[in-house]
Amino acid sequence: MSAVIHMQDIRKAYARGDLHVEALRGVSLEVQPGEFVAITGPSGSGKSTLMNILGCLDRPDAGIYQLNGEDITRLGSDALAQARNRTFGFVFQNFGLLPRTSALENVETPLLYAGVARQERRRRAGDLLQKLGLGDRIGHLSNQLSGGQQQRVAIARALVNNPTVLLADEPTGNLDSATGAEIVNLLEQLNRDEGLTIVLITHEAEVAARARRGMMLHDGRLESQT
Amino acid sequence: MSMWECLRLALRALRRNRTRAVLTTLGIVIGVGSVIAMMAIGTGARERIAEQLEQMGTNNIVVRAGSAVRSGVRAGAGTAIRLTTSDAVAISELPQVSAVAPMARQNVQLRYRGTNWATRLEGVTPDYLVVRRWTLASGDFFTDWHVANAAQVCVLGYTVARELFGVTDPLGETVIIGRLPCRVLGVLSEKGASSWGRDQDDILLAPLSMVQRKIRGKPYLHNIVVQTSSREATKQLDLDIRQLLRRRHRIEQGQTGAFRIHNRTEIAEASEQSANVFTWLLGSIAAVSLLVGGIGIMNMMLVSVTERTREIGIRMALGARQRDILAQFLLEAILLSGAGGIFGVAMGVVSASLLARFSGLPVTVTAGAVGIAFVFGLLVGVFFGLHPARRAARLQPVDALRYE
Numbered sequence: 057m058s059a060v061i062h063m064q065d066i067r068k069a070y071a072r073g074d075l076h077v078e079a080l081r082g083v084s085l086e087v088q089p090g091e092f093v094a095i096t097g098p099s100g101s102g103k104s105t106l107m108n109i110l111g112c113l114d115r116p117d118a119g120i121y122q123l124n125g126e127d128i129t130r131l132g133s134d135a136l137a138q139a140r141n142r143t144f145g146f147v148f149q150n151f152g153l154l155p156r157t158s159a160l161e162n163v164e165t166p167l168l169y170a171g172v173a174r175q176e177r178r179r180r181a182g183d184l185l186q187k188l189g190l191g192d193r194i195g196h197l198s199n200q201l202s203g204g205q206q207q208r209v210a211i212a213r214a215l216v217n218n219p220t221v222l223l224a225d226e227p228t229g230n231l232d233s234a235t236g237a238e239i240v241n242l243l244e245q246l247n248r249d250e251g252l253t254i255v256l257i258t259h260e261a262e263v264a265a266r267a268r269r270g271m272m273l274h275d276g277r278l279e280s281q282t
Numbered sequence: 283m284s285m286w287e288c289l290r291l292a293l294r295a296l297r298r299n300r301t302r303a304v305l306t307t308l309g310i311v312i313g314v315g316s317v318i319a320m321m322a323i324g325t326g327a328r329e330r331i332a333e334q335l336e337q338m339g340t341n342n343i344v345v346r347a348g349s350a351v352r353s354g355v356r357a358g359a360g361t362a363i364r365l366t367t368s369d370a371v372a373i374s375e376l377p378q379v380s381a382v383a384p385m386a387r388q389n390v391q392l393r394y395r396g397t398n399w400a401t402r403l404e405g406v407t408p409d410y411l412v413v414r415r416w417t418l419a420s421g422d423f424f425t426d427w428h429v430a431n432a433a434q435v436c437v438l439g440y441t442v443a444r445e446l447f448g449v450t451d452p453l454g455e456t457v458i459i460g461r462l463p464c465r466v467l468g469v470l471s472e473k474g475a476s477s478w479g480r481d482q483d484d485i486l487l488a489p490l491s492m493v494q495r496k497i498r499g500k501p502y503l504h505n506i507v508v509q510t511s512s513r514e515a516t517k518q519l520d521l522d523i524r525q526l527l528r529r530r531h532r533i534e535q536g537q538t539g540a541f542r543i544h545n546r547t548e549i550a551e552a553s554e555q556s557a558n559v560f561t562w563l564l565g566s567i568a569a570v571s572l573l574v575g576g577i578g579i580m581n582m583m584l585v586s587v588t589e590r591t592r593e594i595g596i597r598m599a600l601g602a603r604q605r606d607i608l609a610q611f612l613l614e615a616i617l618l619s620g621a622g623g624i625f626g627v628a629m630g631v632v633s634a635s636l637l638a639r640f641s642g643l644p645v646t647v648t649a650g651a652v653g654i655a656f657v658f659g660l661l662v663g664v665f666f667g668l669h670p671a672r673r674a675a676r677l678q679p680v681d682a683l684r685y686e
Contacts, residue, residue: 113599114680134603140679141601152596152683156298168287169601213600 058125060220060253061087061110066119068105079105080116081276087221087255092247094256094264097273103257106273107225110255111144112136124220141169145214149226151206153198159185159209160194166217184212188242204235211242221253222246228263240266283606292613299586303618306582310622311629313572314659318630319637320568321651324561326644331557335550341380341513342413343520344544345373345506345527363531363540365503367490372530373508376522378515381409383507384490388498392486393458394446401442403459403486405493413507421453421468424489432492436464439485440472462496464488516547565651569658575622576662583615583670594674595682608675615667616660623659627652 068080079102087093097103108114109121112128121129123143128136145166146152153162163181172180185194188208193201201209207227214222224243228236240263246252247268256267264270272279296303347365370384386405391398404410407429411417424435436457443452452466473482494501508523510516520543527533533540587594594607631647638645 108680111599113683114678134605137598137601137603140599146599148683152599154593154596165597166600169283169597169603169606171283174287217601 059086059122060089060124061085061255062120062122062125063110064120066106066109066116066121068102068109068114068116070105078276080109082119083273083276083278085271085278087253089220089253090247090251092244092254092256092266092268094258094267094270095273095278096258096261096264096270099259101273102276103259103273104225106278107223107257111146111223112139137169141166141217143220145211145217145219145222147207147210147214147222147224147227149229151198151203151210151230153206153209153213155199156197158195158197159190159201159205159212162198162209163213163216166213170217181212181216184216185209188212202235203231204238207231207235207239208242211239215246215252221255224254224256226258227256228258228260236263283602283609285609288606288609288613289617291610292617295586295590295610295614296617302582306578307618307622307625309575309578310572310619310659310662311575311626313568313575313662314623314626314655315629315633316568316571317565317655317658318627318647318651319633320564321561321655322630322634322645322647323637323643324557324564325646325648325651326638328554328557328561329646330644331553335546335553337415341510341516342546343508343510343516343523344546345369345508345523346504346542346544347502348539348541363527363533365506365541366501367494367503369527369530370503370506372526373506373523376519376526378511378519379508380511381412381509383407383409383413383509384503385410385505385507386490386493386498386500386503388493390459390486390497392442392446394452394455397446399442399445401439401484401486403488403493403497405490405497406487407490409509410487410507413509416473417471419469419471420451421466424467424487429489429491432495433489434462434464434492434496435467435489437468437470437487438466439470439487440483441481442484442486443469459486459488460497513547513550516545520545572655572659572662575659576619576666579615579618579663580666580670582618583611583667584673586614587611587670587674590674591677591682591685594677595679595685598677598679598682604675607677608671611671611674612664612667615671616663619659619663619667622663623656626659627656630655 063083063085066080066083067078069076069078071077083106095103095106105114109116116129119129120127123139128139131139154165160178160181163185164177167177167180182194185191188211190205190208190212193205198206198209222243227239227243231239243254243256244266247254254267256263258264345365347363365384367384370382373379374382383406388403389400390403391400408423408425411423418437419440421437423437424433428435436459438446438452446452446457447455452469455466456463457466470483470485470487476482508519510519523543527541531540597607630652634645634647637643
């Protein structure tokens with residue numbers, strides 16, 4: 057079985073004011089289909105930078121990144137947009153819903169950019185919201201929903217285009233512990249029942265413990281944990 | 283993403299900030315509206331000028347005898363050379379001439395029964411009506427036969443007929459010109475004041491030969507009006523007439539002022555040109571306000587892009603390509619300017635008609651002006667929307683997502 061994500065010696069540095077920050081100093085990572093990987097690390101360890109490069113939101117300075125066996129470091133911005141659209145589903149700490157837009161339209165958006173016809177979009181987004189227990193919240197605007205509901209909408213949106221990998225960046229960071237536990241349960245269930253590949257980034261040890269495999273980012277390098 | 287989907291996204295975004303969208307559109311409404319109104323004023327003025335030129339007879343060349351200068355004293359017209367009927371006949375044989383109207387005039391006292399009236403007698407030929415574009419209110423004009431026989435007949439100007447006859451019908455009556463009885467053949471239609479304010483209807487017309495022989499006693503003409511077959515032919519004919527008269531009157535090379543030729547085509551062209559300049563001047567002043575409206579759109583779109591940076595980042599994370607973002611924001615700008623264009627056309631047409639009603643200015647709204655203003659308004663939207671839309675599209679997803 058070939059790896060979904062193959063990263064080798066990825067480096068990324070950026071300037072913050074006068075400071076030259078080396079966020080990633082040679083990260084290598086391999087994710088197999090159906091895995092549930094948690095990446096932890098203290099703040100400033102480069103977690104967000106790694107997440108952005110994993111999700112094709114940013115490019116590495118050096119190193120190899122193969123997505124489904126294809127080198128993506130040389131792809132143009134349109135091809136990267138397509139990779140984000142087809143391969144990844146994003147779940148952000150602050151939910152990242154479009155403001156003043158209904159739950160249904162939020163979930164529809166990736167399909168809109170994938171060129172799916174309107175009726176098909178409505179059907180798929182509605183079904184998914186129903187499945188995640190938000191059937192009665194379809195028409196609500198994003199700011200009319202609670203934090204937990206917003207994160208569920210975000211997860212529905214991440215799943216709607218059948219992604220290969222779900223990328224979750226601190227998905228429980230803005231939620232109370234009970235709601236956060238529900239969200240982690242949901243992720244665990246998606247991985248177990250549907251075989252969804254999940255890469256979870258968190259600084260909470262108990263959230264990371266729910267993953268099948270844990271890795272620790274420390275000073276821009278990735279260390280394996282078991 | 284299809285155009286239609288893009289349009290829906292843009293419309294929804296505009297609806298979220300309705301007040302702002304309406305205010306921004308207002309700039310374009312005023313711009314397009316004032317371009318249309320100003321062009322309407324300019325076009326109206328041009329049409330009125332064209333109308334007046336048409337009445338003046340723009341194909342006419344007027345030949346007058348020049349004035350002699352003796353010891354620095356300049357005598358009046360006709361003292362240098364004398365134009366005669368045979369000059370008129372010679373001119374009529376030139377190419378491109380459609381009518382020739384020689385004229386000799388005399389101020390006379392006109393009597394009918396107990397009343398009298400001082401007026402201007404013009405001895406003319408039937409071509410006079412052609413070159414002056416004049417018609418008869420009643421009766422007939424005299425014919426070439428009357429002219430050939432120096433018949434004692436006349437045609438009254440409208441004012442003269444009113445002053446001498448009041449409500450009675452002058453046709454067939456006899457009036458006394460000086461001491462000469464003449465039968466009234468007809469009455470001219472009313473022409474009104476000339477452009478310099480003289481009453482054109484205060485006139486009496488009689489056969490040229492009769493005026494020359496029986497009233498003035500001199501065979502000379504005051505002027506010859508020559509009508510050309512087209513306005514384009516005027517310039518050449520002007521030269522031909524000069525050459526002809528120089529030859530006929532043995533005027534030496536280099537001597538000037540023996541006769542004068544007025545060519546109304548030049549006046550016509552100059553006034554039409556200035557009317558055109560006037561129209562474009564008004565239009566471009568109004569276009570400045572359209573430009574200001576465009577800057578308003580750019581301003582609003584830049585604010586909108588900044589405010590929605592996170593939204594742009596989210597859309598990019600979900601798979602929006604640069605061109606999707608570009609299309610969305612550009613379409614918002616075009617929708618604003620398009621709506622502004624539509625309401626601007628309505629405003630322009632309404633304000634033009636209000637202007638016409640309350641100021642009395644001649645105002646003409648043409649489809650061309652409406653089209654130009656609308657298309658220009660749309661282009662303003664595209665032009666000023668492009669920069670903000672590109673700024674949005676060129677954002678890096680990671681920067682846009684991180685933006686607070």
